[in-house]
Amino acid sequence: MPDAPPDGYVPARMLNEFAYCPRLAYLEWVQGEWADNPDTLDGKFVHRNVDREDRRPVPVPGESADSPTLHARSVRLENEALGLVAVVDLLEVDGTTVTPIDYKKGEAPDLPEGAWEPERVQLCAQGLLLRAAGYTCDAGVIYFSASKRRVTIPFDDTLVARTLALLADFRRVAAAGTIPPPLVDSPKCPRCSLVTLCLPDETNLLRLGLPAAPVDDSATRPPGAGKVRALLAPNDDARPLSVSEPGARVGKSGERVVVELKGEKLAEVRLADVSHLCLFGPVQISAQALAELADRDIPVCHFSSGGWFRSMTTGLAHKNVELRIRQFAVAADPPAATKLAAAFVAGKIRNCRTLLRRNASDDVTMTLNALADAATAAERAESVPTLMGIEGMAAKRYFAAFGGLFKEATGFIFDGRNRRPPTDPVNAILSFLYAMLAKELTVAAQASGLDPMRGFLHVPRYGRPSLALDLAEEFRPLLADSVALSLVNTGEIKPEHFVRRSVGVNMTPAGRRAVLSAWERRLESEVTHPLFGYTLTYRRVLLVQARLLARLLLGEIPDYPAFRTR
Structure with missing residues (x-):
């Protein structure tokens, strides 16, 4: 993210964003969000020369340059009266007149004004700063890299008035503390770097009051709702890297993460391909690798040898303080917290019911009916303790039927849920997978600007990611339970993958690798979103749900x- 300006100063770049999309400016300025995409990276490449610091002095106002025309790169300007700050890409000094030159990566548009309004406003803000510093500045230039063309933008009274009006509007919106609504069906959204966080079409669909259920007929949508476009990439190119070999060491070599064991290289992965790093048991990591991962906002998740999610190492906390304030306020409001918790619990119970309905060979009608009633009761619950009671009874009914889903020939028996430590192989698998799910949602919550430790259903406890556990509820049957069922019934995991200790059952390293492999396959499998209608991976779904929670808060x-799911 670009360097922060002095307190109270608005960057000229932010006026560009505000004129383009007020919501984008709010996300970046007030909430501190930032993400690169191909367009922003191309822009950085175009600026690679002009962004270099230039040590040549710029003549003071009223003095002529020593040479007929002087060029200064990356000139920083700020003015307290205007409350503006800017970095001029290139400053052209000709006698006593200065001209700011702004570099843009695209082609010059065929417009009477020479450029789009956001670009002209940003350039005019630079001109106002130069005037405030005492220079003569009547126009600026935008250099469009793709068309290799300079376009002169006069700083006339109309443009100056518009720039100052936008500056005042931006300050008002930022101070109000209410994020502007998303653009509706805008062609600007698909190429926006923050589209996966903004969720414009999804937010518009939900705020227009459509029911949270599958929508098949676009005719039922309110006027202006439009179709939810697949603006999110179905999957992220980066993947988790898990290291579970006892004694292994994770280091860094150039742009790669290197895993070694006793001098032998086990794996080598590009940093750009790592979404987060998972370390199980006695695995070491170098200070250089840890620092590089923190700088790139790549979390390092630490697990016990048995798969207990112990901690997460990250860089500085997410900058979206506003969202966390709202999160804590809702958590401290019992009716609001209960309403959210009810959605988590009801979603879980309905998905448990779906898993049983799809996989049971015996008659489980009574259980299905009981779970349907429990989901309805959860939605009507008026307190979190009541919800916990409903959830506990539903879980008891669900797990009583869950054991019947395993094939007898596998030799695995499940008589009910137990943990800390698990006393049978199926519970060992479930506990491990629940830890993996909590880890995924801790990462998703953190990436969305939420505090993973402050939940609405699970009581806050030292070191427990309560919010991640809240979000995990609806995904336990869809992801963890279904993976456990598949692992056992397909024979991918066998009794020899477990060892019995005096106090419980643990997986062997080979068993853990088998479970991790199946878990990753499940997260990478694609599903059609039941509400929005587009296809994405389950890992992406987890992130979308965390960001929808942010939109709610x-x-x-x-x-x-x-x-x-149905």
């Missing part, structure tokens, strides 16, 4: 739409 959507 910020007051943009009325209800949290739990992810439910």
Whole structure:
């Protein structure tokens, strides 16, 4: 993210964003969000020369340059009266007149004004700063890299008035503390770097009051709702890197993460391909690797040898303080917290019911009916303790039927849920997978600007990612339970993959690798979103749900739409 300006100073670049999309400017300026995409990276490449610091002095106002025309690169300007700050890409000094030159990566548009309004406003803000510093500045230039063309933009009274009006509007919106609504069906959204965080079409769909259920007929949408476009990439190119070999060491070599064991290289992965690093048991990591991962906002998740999610090492905390303030306020409001917790619990119970309905060979009608009633009761619960009671009874009914889903020939027996430590192989698998799910949602919550430790259903406890556990509820049957069922029934995991200790059952390293492999396959499998209609991986779904929760906490959507499959 670009360097922060002095307190109270608005960057000229932010006026560009505000004129383009007020919501984008708010996300970046007030909430501190930033993400690169191909367009922003191309822009950095175009600026690679002009962004170099230039030590040549710029003549003071009223003095002529020593040479007929002087060029100074990356000139920083700020003015307290205007409350503006800018870095001029290139400053051209000709006698006593100065001209700011702004570099843009695209082609010059065919417009009477010579450029789009956001670009002209940003350039005019630079001109106002130069005038405030005492220079003569009547126009600026935008250099469009793709067309290799200079376009002169006069700083006339109309443009100056528009720039100052936008500056005042931006300050008002930022001070109000209410994020502007998303653009509706805008062609600007697909190429926006923050589209995966903004969720414009998804937010518009939910705030217009459509039910949180599959929508098949676009005719039922309110006017202006449009179709939810697949603006998110179905999957992220980066993947988790898990290291579980006892005694292994993780280091860094150039742009790569290197895993070694006793001098032998086990793996080598590009840093750009790592979404987060998972270390199981006695695995070491070098200070250089840890620092590089922190600088790149790549979390390092630490697990016990048995798979207990112990901690997470990250860089500095997410900058979205506003969202965390709202999160803590809702958590401290019992009715609001209960409403959210009810959505998590009801979503979980309905997904448990779906898993049983799809996989049971015996008659489980009574259990299905009981779970349907429990989900309805959860939605009507008026307190978190009541919810916990409903969830506990539903879980008891669910797990009583869950054991019947395993094939007898596998030799695995499940008589009910137990943990800390698990006393049978199936529970060992479930505990491990629940830890993996909590890890994924801790990472997703952190990436969305939420505090993973402050939940709404699970009571805060030292070191426990309560919010991640809240978000995990609806995904336990869809991801963890279904993976455990598949592992056993397909024979991918066998009794010899477990060892019995005096107090419980643990997986062998080979067993853990088998479970991790199946888990990753499940997260990479694609699913059609039941509400938005586009296809994405389950790992991407986890991130979308965390960001929908953020949209709810910020007051943009009325209800949290739990992810439910049919």
